[in-house]
Structure formats: structure tokens, C-alpha cells
Amino acid sequence: MMAAVADDVTVTELTPEFSFTDVSVRFGSFVAMGPATLEVRQREFLVIIGPSGCGKSTLLNLAAGTLQTRTGSVLHRGAPLRGINHDVGYITQKNYCLPWRTVEANVRLPLEFRRWPAAKIKLRAAAAIAQVGLTGFENAYPKQLSGGMLQRVLIARTLAYNPSTYLLDEPFGSLDAQLRMHMHRELMRLWQTTASTFVFVTHDLHEAITLADRVVVMSGRPGRIKLIVDIDIPRPRDVVDIQSDPRFGAYFKTLWTALSDD
Amino acid sequence: MTAIGKRAGRSAMLADPAPTGWQVLNRFTLGSDTAIQITILAVTLAIWQISASRLGMEFWISSPAGIWRAFGKWAANGVMLGDIRTTIIEAGIGFVLGSSIGGLVGFVLGWVRRLGDIFEPFVIAFYTLPKVALAPLFVLWFGIGMGNKIMFATLLVFFMVFFTTFQGTRQVDRDLVSNARLLGASRWQIWTKIALPHASVWLFAGIRIGLPYALIGAIVGEFIAAENGVGFRIREATSFYDTSAVFAGLIVLMGISMVCLAALKIIETRALRWQNVRDLTPAG
Numbered sequence: 001m002m003a004a005v006a007d008d009v010t011v012t013e014l015t016p017e018f019s020f021t022d023v024s025v026r027f028g029s030f031v032a033m034g035p036a037t038l039e040v041r042q043r044e045f046l047v048i049i050g051p052s053g054c055g056k057s058t059l060l061n062l063a064a065g066t067l068q069t070r071t072g073s074v075l076h077r078g079a080p081l082r083g084i085n086h087d088v089g090y091i092t093q094k095n096y097c098l099p100w101r102t103v104e105a106n107v108r109l110p111l112e113f114r115r116w117p118a119a120k121i122k123l124r125a126a127a128a129i130a131q132v133g134l135t136g137f138e139n140a141y142p143k144q145l146s147g148g149m150l151q152r153v154l155i156a157r158t159l160a161y162n163p164s165t166y167l168l169d170e171p172f173g174s175l176d177a178q179l180r181m182h183m184h185r186e187l188m189r190l191w192q193t194t195a196s197t198f199v200f201v202t203h204d205l206h207e208a209i210t211l212a213d214r215v216v217v218m219s220g221r222p223g224r225i226k227l228i229v230d231i232d233i234p235r236p237r238d239v240v241d242i243q244s245d246p247r248f249g250a251y252f253k254t255l256w257t258a259l260s261d262d
Numbered sequence: 263m264t265a266i267g268k269r270a271g272r273s274a275m276l277a278d279p280a281p282t283g284w285q286v287l288n289r290f291t292l293g294s295d296t297a298i299q300i301t302i303l304a305v306t307l308a309i310w311q312i313s314a315s316r317l318g319m320e321f322w323i324s325s326p327a328g329i330w331r332a333f334g335k336w337a338a339n340g341v342m343l344g345d346i347r348t349t350i351i352e353a354g355i356g357f358v359l360g361s362s363i364g365g366l367v368g369f370v371l372g373w374v375r376r377l378g379d380i381f382e383p384f385v386i387a388f389y390t391l392p393k394v395a396l397a398p399l400f401v402l403w404f405g406i407g408m409g410n411k412i413m414f415a416t417l418l419v420f421f422m423v424f425f426t427t428f429q430g431t432r433q434v435d436r437d438l439v440s441n442a443r444l445l446g447a448s449r450w451q452i453w454t455k456i457a458l459p460h461a462s463v464w465l466f467a468g469i470r471i472g473l474p475y476a477l478i479g480a481i482v483g484e485f486i487a488a489e490n491g492v493g494f495r496i497r498e499a500t501s502f503y504d505t506s507a508v509f510a511g512l513i514v515l516m517g518i519s520m521v522c523l524a525a526l527k528i529i530e531t532r533a534l535r536w537q538n539v540r541d542l543t544p545a546g
Contacts (some may be wrong), residue, residue, distance in 0.1 A: 066440065096461070
């Protein structure tokens with residue numbers, strides 16, 4: 001399954017989770033993104049912001065291996081990516097739950113794909129469901145759940161197979177503001193309990209500053225890396241209190257300026 | 263023990279509360295739907311009986327009493343059960359053959375985009391053809407025995423199931439497939455865990471549409487050339503101007519198809535339980 005990681009590469013704590021070097025993506029003569037160079041550190045919470053259509057999602061697709069490019073290189077833990085990267089979890093705002101499967105069966109799906117023994121699947125699925133607070137809803141069908149709960153099912157499904165990177169593409173884009181803040185709190189808790197790297201794409205500056213260790217600002221098309229800002233606000237962070245932190249306002253201004261002089 | 267526990271847990275969350283004694287009683291009192299339906303049936307039968315006898319229309323529309331007598335005669339000489347059996351066997355085999363072949367072909371052509379694109383014009387050409395027009399040809403090919411009716415029922419069911427499954431399967435959300443691939447699914451697993459369950463909804467829809475066509479195929483086949491069967495009996499009665507026997511035959515057909523649809527409904531609700539679940543409250 002993890003053929004993407006070659007044996008002859010030694011991975012240390014300093015090996016970047018992902019290194020994009022001079023990567024650009026073209027569709028014909030149209031340059032969609034890049035050239036861009038970016039290192040994603042192991043276990044960090046990296047947020048990518050930028051105007052619509054700047055190639056934020058393209059970067060995630062490159063990391064997931066669903067999109068390949070011949071210009072530049074993409075390394076995952078030091079090894080070049082070949083084909084689909086099964087060591088990532090990809091969560092978007094789209095509902096990818098299978099409607100004919102219950103919550104529990106949806107969470108089981110990636111483990112069934114990996115042909116784990118049934119007993120182990122059952123345990124792991126139950127643990128993942130508990131971790132996102134969906135215990136009691138195991139036998140419900142996606143149709144019966146609200147948007148926030150569906151998002152939790154998708155998170156639990158990713159959690160179940162414990163990928164080394166979570167790729168999150170505006171996962172809470174369709175949720176209302178209050179629920180979104182709830183989800184931020186839970187996502188940060190989750191990030192702290194797993195040993196995984198989170199790469200989160202959004203165009204919401206509040207969301208970016210609340211969650212990130214580092215915020216990457218991309219320019220308009222063709223998307224390039226314009227600025228990288230370290231968010232020096234100690235953790236654990238409170239999703240409400242952080243907004244009145246003086247540093248929050250300063251970061252907001254920096255990022256806003258970087259985004260608007262495009 | 264476990265089964266009971268499971269059911270209790272599920273019903274607490276999803277199912278209707280059990281009807282109370284009062285509600286059960288209420289279903290059959292005056293003003294309930296059932297009572298109104300029974301009244302409609304009774305009034306219709308009464309009007310039918312009266313217009314047949316008083317207005318002298320019995321030759322054209324028979325009468326409930328006349329149909330009842332025709333039933334008695336049909337059953338008494340032992341022919342009815344044989345006729346019903348013949349028709350059910352023809353329609354049944356046709357139904358099983360037609361829906362399995364139609365479902366399989368529809369699924370494969372619907373799922374494999376390229377194949378679907380290649381075959382689509384042929385599919386549309388056949389779709390526009392009124393299939394009943396093929397019946398005389400089938401007599402030529404398969405004779406006037408049961409084989410002819412089975413093949414004809416198979417053909418009609420095949421087309422109904424095939425079209426529905428084909429169209430439905432084509433509509434699969436391709437993102438669902440690429441997401442499954444990302445989650446680690448092999449080619450085979452995408453067929454078994456995504457494609458088949460997705461298509462089963464359409465397969466069931468096709469089967470539900472196709473079921474009456476099994477009976478249509480058998481009956482049309484019997485109309486054209488046969489030695490027994492309910493359709494043959496209806497045609498025979500018509501040629502003797504025996505309206506009562508014709509209506510008796512029609513009622514038997516109605517009975518057969520209603521039993522089949524009820525059986526299908528039960529299977530379908532079990533297989534597609536996820537489609538009919540109710541909302542959970544409060545939403546989180």
C-alpha cells in the first residue's frame with residue numbers, strides 16, 4: 001500500500017513531511033500554479049490561504065498524488081511520490097459518505113479497503129467514532145445527519161487509518177459560524193492527540209490564524225508562495241479568546257495586506 | 263438476546279412508536295382511510311350490479327354476480343389452477359431471466375463509461391421500438407409452447423431492467439470513486455463496495471418497473487398463440503362473447519401482479535433500508 005515511500009530513504013524528525021520544489025502545474029499552455037517551493041514540516045499545522053483559483057487545492061492534490069506534474073518535484077518524507085498517496089487523509093466540504101452505509105460502516109470503509117481483520121476494524125472504528133463524539137450514532141445513515149455530523153464522520157473515517165498527513169480543503173466551508181468554531185476546537189484537539197501533520201486550505205483569515213502554526217499566503221493565478229507567517233500564539237488556544245489577543249489583530253492585518261495587494 | 267437488544271436500540275432512535283390499542287381500533291372505524299376504501303369498493307360493485315341488471319348492459323360489462331359464477335365454473339372444472347400455474351411459470355422464469363441479464367448488462371455498460379458510450383446509439387434504437395411488435399416473430403422462433411412466452415417475457419423485462427440500471431448506474435458520482443481510490447480501494451473493491459451498492463438502487467427500481475412486464479409478456483404471448491394460460495382463457499372467452507369469464511381472468515391477473523408487487527416491496531424495503539430512514543432530532 002505504501003509503495004510511495006522507498007526503503008532507501010532514512011526519515012528523521014527533520015525530514016519534511018512534504019517538500020515541493022519548483023513545482024508548477026499547467027493545463028496545456030495555461031499555468032495554473034507555480035512555480036512554487038514549500039516545505040511542510042512534520043506534525044505542524046500548516047494553513048494555506050489565497051484568492052480563489054490560485055491553486056491551493058492543486059497543492060493538496062499534488063500531495064495526495066491525484067495530480068502529477070513533470071515540472072518540479074514532490075517528496076513525501078524524503079521519497080518521490082508515485083501514484084496515489086495512501087498515507088494521507090483528504091477531507092473537503094463535500095459529503096463523501098456512502099449513503100447506503102451507516103456511520104459505523106462508513107468509518108470502517110478505509111480499513112476494509114486495507115483488508116484488516118474484522119475484529120481490529122471494529123475496535124478501531126469504535127475508537128474513531130468516540131473520538132469525534134459520534135458514539136450513539138453508529139447505526140444512523142448519512143441522510144439522517146446534519147452537516148456538522150457528516151463532517152465528523154469524514155474526520156472519523158480518516159482518523160481510523162491514522163494517516164501521516166491530513167489534507168483539509170475548506171472542510172467547514174458549508175457550516176454556520178458557530179458550528180465552525182466548535183469544529184475548530186475539536187480539530188485542534190484532534191491534531192494534538194494524533195502525531196499527524198495537518199495541511200488546511202481556507203480563505204477565512206480568522207480560521208487560518210486560530211488554527212495555524214504557519215500560514216502560507218499564495219498569490220493570484222498562477223499561484224505562487226507569496227509569504228509565510230509564523231503564528232506565535234501559544235497553545236492550547238481558545239477559539240473565542242484568541243480573537244481578542246492583540247497578536248491576533250496584528251497577524252490579521254499582515255495577512256490581509258498580503259492578500260489584498262494582489 | 264443480542265438481536266432483541268439491537269432492535270430495541272434501533273427502534274428507540276429511528277422507528278415509529280408502536281401503535282397504541284386506540285390507534286389500531288381507530289384505523290377501522292368510520293372515517294378512516296380503510297373504511298372509505300371499503301365503501302368505494304362496495305358502492306362501485308353495487309352500481310355495476312344495478313346497471314348490469316336494470317339497464318340491460320350485462321352482455322357488455324358483465325356483473326359482479328356473473329363474474330362470481332364464472333369464477334365458480336372456471337374453478338370447478340379444474341382448469342383455473344392449471345391456467346394460473348402456466349402463466350405464473352412463464353412470467354416467473356421470464357422475470358428472473360430478464361432481470362438478471364438486464365441488470366448485469368445494464369450495470370456493466372452503465373459503469374464502464376467507454377462501453378456505455380459505444381453502445382448508447384444501439385440502446386436508444388431499441389428503446390424506441392415498441393417491443394410488443396416483436397411478439398409474432400417470437401412465435402416463429404420459439405413455437406407456440408411455453409418457451410415462446412418465457413422468451414417474450416424475458417425480452418420485455420430485460421429491456422425495462424436494462425434501461426433503468428444503465429441510466430442509473432451512469433449517474434454515479436465519479437468523485438465518490440476517486441475518493442474511495444484515495445482511501446485505498448483496489449479496482450475490485452471499487453466494483454464490490456461502491457459500484458454494486460450504488461447500482462442496486464437502480465436495479466431495484468428497474469425490477470419494480472419490469473415486474474408487470476413479465477406478466478404482460480406472458481399474456482401477450484398467450485393472446486397470439488397458446489393452448490392454455492390465463493391470457494389464452496381470456497381470449498377464448500372473448501371469442502365466445504363470455505364477458506363474465508373475461509372479467510374473471512382480468513381479476514386473476516390483477517391478483518397475481520398485486521401479490522408479486524407486495525413481495526417485491528418487502529424485499530426492497532429490506533435491501534434499501536437506508537433510503538427510507540427518518541431524520542434524527544435534534545440535529546447536531
